[in-house]
Amino acid sequence: MSADSSSSCVCAVAPPSSEPRLPPVKLQAGTAEFRATARAMFVGGYCTFAMLYGAQPLMPMFAQDFALSPAASxxxxxxxxxxxxxSLIPAGLLADRLGRRPLMNAALALGALLMLLSALADSFQHLLWLRAAFGVALAGLPAVAMTYLSEEVDAKSLGHSMGLYIAGNALGGMSGRFIASLLADHLGWRWALLTLALLGVAGAWLFWRNLPPSRHFQPRRHDLGRMWREAKALFRDAGLPWLFVSAFLLSGCFVSLYNYLGFRLLAAPFNMSQSLLGLVFSLYIVGVWSSAWVGKLSDRLGRRNVLWLMVLAMLLGLALTLSDHIVALVAGIALFTFGFFAGHSVASSWVGLRARQGRALASAIYLSAYYLGSSLVGSLSGLMWGRGGWQGVAAVLAASLTAMLAISLGLRRLQPLPQA
Incomplete structure (x- = not known):
């Protein structure tokens, strides 16, 4: 009896301790949960870029209304x-404590609120302060998105899911610019920003409804010593530091091109209207397709064999933008856009695969470099616009992309890590 009782006791206690809470298999393309994750991340990327870059085609209007130089606008x-x-690294550390999903939800909601306040700004200085606060608030989503996907999605489906997320970025950037251009031409820039804010509110709700909870996330305490060790390990990797530099150069070149494209197309010999300029920005649709398609292609052929080709496409596209013929110029913008989004999709998913430890920190460093390049190279290109017009901007971008091509060719010799 005692033996039977003991056995029965063991049976009663065993199930809670043996019941797995985290499924061992990660999300794979074709499953319902993968599709829900893809929908949410697509919407999150869409709203992030719509609100972040929707103000870009309005720069000529800010310059005119507030008597600013192109660089200042x-x-x-x-x-x-x-x-x-x-803000990306602090946001990544916060995500290690609070979780990926809650931080991304809060970031998108706060970003939409600050975008709404930006539409009510009473001066350009006030608008700049709100835009700076907007960047801090929004950081929680891009800081965590790639980490979430790397943790939750199977390696064979990661390129696909990352490509869809970046496709959302591309479509959001295109839609935000087009909507802002069209509304600003007829109603003014305040209505344009207000519409983008309302789009962000809707996106925040859809993101919250669709994104599944993390299944492979493990909360961690803040440990500066551990973080320092992880950072050293990341920078000792043969490929990660170069991928961080790649993010800086790719983003800096892309944002610079679109920053000053409006000033060129609104002036002679093109003399476009703000609405027509919005149609040119719709070339972002090329990035929607290229990021998803090349993401899957890189899963098959290898990232090292794809990245350098995308950089070469950007260089060829840049050369075409020097033409004063509108067909050649638009073709150049399309090719440049194709190469950028495809290259970013390849590089970002590569970071997730190579960072075996400190994955959140690796994603935060990559994206910090990405957005820092957008800010710094974008400002430098503005100064060159003042000195040499579009040719000055193109010279900065050509030098940056030549360096990027050398890096991507070097990464072809990088030995892949064994599958985890």
Whole structure:
């Protein structure tokens, strides 16, 4: 009897301790949970870029209304991306304690609120302060998105999911710019910003409804010693430091091109209207397709064999933008956009695969470099616009992309890590 009782006791106690809480298999393409995750991350990326870069085509209007130089008007983009860059690592550390999903939900909601306040700004200085605060608040989503996907999605499906997230970025950037251009031409820039804010509110609700809770997240205490060890390990990796530099150069070049494209197309010999300029920004749709397609292609062929080709496409596209013929110029913008979003998709998913430890920190460093490049190279290009017009901007971008091409060719020799 005692033996039977003991056995029965063991049976009664065993199930709670043996019941797994975290499924061992990560999300794979084709499953319902993968599709829900993809929807949420697509919406999150869409709203992030719509609100962040929707002010970009309005720069000529800010310059005119507030009597600013092109470089000064770029502050609506540079301050937002710069403050976002500086906030990504703190946001990543906070996500290690609070979880990925809660931080992303809060970031998108606060970003929409600050975007609403930006539409009511009574001066350009007030607008700049709100844009800086917007960057800090929004940082929680891009700081955690790649980490969430790397933790939750199977390695064979990671390129696909990362490509869809970045496709959302591309479509959001395109839609935000197009909507802002169209509304600003007829109703003014305040209505344009207000519409983007309302879009952010809707997106925050959809993101909250669709994103599944993390299944592979383990909360961690803040440990500066551990963080320092992780950072040293990341920078000792043969590829990660170069991928961080790649983020800086790719983003800096892309944002610079679109920052000053409006000034060129609104002036002679093109003399476009603000609405027509919005149609040119719709070339972002090329990035929606390229990021998803090339993401899957890199899963098959290898990231080292794809990245350098995308950089080469950007260089060829840049050369075409020097033409005064609108067809050649638009073709160049499309090729440049294709190469950027595809290259960013490849590089960002590569970071998630190589960072075996400190994955959240690796993603935060990558994105800090990404948005810092957007801010710093974007500002430098504005100064070159003042000195040499579009040719001055193109010279900065050509030098940056040449360095990026050398890096991507070097990364071709990088030995892959064994599968985890």
């Amino acid at each position: 770029s502050g609506v983009v540079s301050l937002a991306t710069g403050s976002l860059a500086l």
